[in-house]
Amino acid sequence: MKLHLSGPENTLLKDTIKITGSKSESNRSLLLSALYPGIKIENLSNSDDAQVMAAGLKQREGTVDIHHAGTAMRFLTGYFAALEGSDVLLTGSKRMTERPIKILVDALNELGANISYEKEEGYPPLRIKGKKLSKNRVRLPANISSQYISSLLLIAPSLENGLELELVGKITSVPYIQMTLGLLTELGIDSDFRGNTISVKPKASVNPVTLVVESDWSSASYFYSIVALSEVGTEITLSAYKENSLQGDSVLKEIYTVFGVETSFGENRITLKKVPNNPTSFIERDLANAPDIAQTIAVTCFGMGIGCHLTGLHTLKIKETDRLEALNTELTKLGADISVTDKTLTLGTSTLMNKDVAIDTYNDHRMAMAFAPLALRTSLVINDAMVVTKSYPDFWNDLQKLHFKVREL
Incomplete structure (x- = not known):
């Protein structure tokens, strides 16, 4: 299934999403x-x-x-x-x-x-x-x-x-x-x-x-990206999450502060809020302990016009696809200045973004979901979109709750 994505007319988002267990x-x-x-x-x-x-x-x-x-x-x-x-x-x-x-x-x-x-x-x-x-x-x-x-x-x-x-x-x-x-x-x-x-x-x-089972922090990463790319004042609440999480991807709450996303904990939930922050032009991050969020972070950086150098990515070569080469190919389609090695990804700052690009997903659920937040900045097509059922079957329905326009082609 191919889906055409575009963002909501109002990018000041407020809603609550329940995410399935990790x-x-x-x-x-x-x-x-x-x-x-x-x-x-x-x-x-x-x-x-x-x-x-x-x-x-x-x-x-x-x-x-x-x-x-x-x-x-x-x-x-x-x-x-x-x-x-x-x-x-x-x-x-x-x-x-x-x-x-x-x-x-x-x-x-x-x-x-x-x-x-x-x-x-x-x-x-x-x-x-x-x-x-x-x-x-x-x-x-x-x-x-x-x-x-x-x-x-x-x-x-x-x-x-x-x-x-x-x-x-x-x-x-x-x-x-x-x-x-x-x-x-x-x-x-x-x-x-x-x-x-x-x-x-x-x-x-x-x-x-x-x-x-705590809800999945990897799945939460896509909403961190959405909040980062949204207007100041956006608030999305996700359940069910623990402050003392066993999951390595919970490092998102620290990483995304650089993108202006503030995380607060309630009873079995987190609220992500876009707050004013001093924009940065370049970030460096070692993701050896959280490689599954590398795709999300790279796409967030591209969407915000921020350069990055991500290291510790050697395990991405043997995932559902070679995720480094897949990111290189798909971000290049969108107009990114990107280079990868067998364990690093480097992205230059960019203000241009191509429209209606068809993103290939390579049988990889994370490729589909990592690129989806870019619909806040440009319209795009996700090929083989139902690959998300591997980890997050409700993903497209949850985007529609946030008023993203999701249309089957």
């Missing part, structure tokens, strides 16, 4: 509830990824197709490896078969797992025959996707001897590791993260508990 927290909670049946989950994400994850956890044999869901691929690899008696072929979309997973597979096989490659070595599809994993020590490079690390940490308490995980080198995406450990703590599972070593104690069962 995809990252939901998938972690789903796996833990499969390991420990006494766990209940509230405010579960209604995203495609969470639905695929929930369906995969119900299988023990046959083909498990997770489509575009990278988190599900990594988490289910660990889950099935340690699920005694399971025998599955874990596969996904064409893009998923191009996304590397060798580091995780090697680590699990070192722990005693039985995982083999059906086609190209190092990539899905994977043949996994679940068995008891009794070894409890393994090493991983520290600068890889945190999902590899979390896949191991999530199954760690179910292993008879727990797990000691040594991370080699500089650790990236620490907040996502902390999210995983925070959920283990909520369940009464002992863990320790010192220096480059994480240890998790075994736990055969947990007391019945309800995990309440």
Whole structure:
């Protein structure tokens, strides 16, 4: 589906939006509830990824197709490896078969797992025959996707001897590791993260508990961008959010102050307000701990005529698409002065913006949503717009609540 977008006639916006539970927290909670049946989950994400994850956890044999869901691929690899008696072929979309997973597979096989490659070595599809994993020590490079690390940490308490995980080198995406450990703590599972070593104690069962999933800060990022691009006085309230969030993307509340967006916390909600501020012409930011908001920040900068240099983006090369090259291509269409490397993005200041440009989304939900706020500055077309269902199925409806004009082509 193609959608034509243009902004509301009045860019002084005021409304309240309820955002679905975090995809990252939901998938972690789903796996833990499969390991420990006494766990209940509230405010579960209604995203495609969470639905695929929930369906995969119900299988023990046959083909498990997770489509575009990278988190599900990594988490289910660990889950099935340690699920005694399971025998599955874990596969996904064409893009998923191009996304590397060798580091995780090697680590699990070192722990005693039985995982083999059906086609190209190092990539899905994977043949996994679940068995008891009794070894409890393994090493991983520290600068890889945190999902590899979390896949191991999530199954760690179910292993008879727990797990000691040594991370080699500089650790990236620490907040996502902390999210995983925070959920283990909520369940009464002992863990320790010192220096480059994480240890998790075994736990055969947990007391019945309800995990309440916080709404998704990555999804909130698009409303931060909308407020930044709107008039002073704009106020958008989002629910349900916690001030002491486990999510790394909650760093938005600090980052967006430079764009004149003030965040205030109420009971399970945040209010974003556009306030007067001294405009800057250039920002620099290391996003190694929050790479999922890089697209939003780059587009916000372009929309406001602000230059930027974003670093720590090496994991974006292996996401749903090569997000750095995708940003380079699509922002260039709009008239941006942009350059990228394999781990950085640099944007020059620009006051010109092309109209009615068709934005390609590359099977990547974040490409569609990151570019949508630019409708406040120019009209544009979003190709394959329903790709947003991967993480935020209600996105276009919520934009219409804010009086954006959303028209199917």
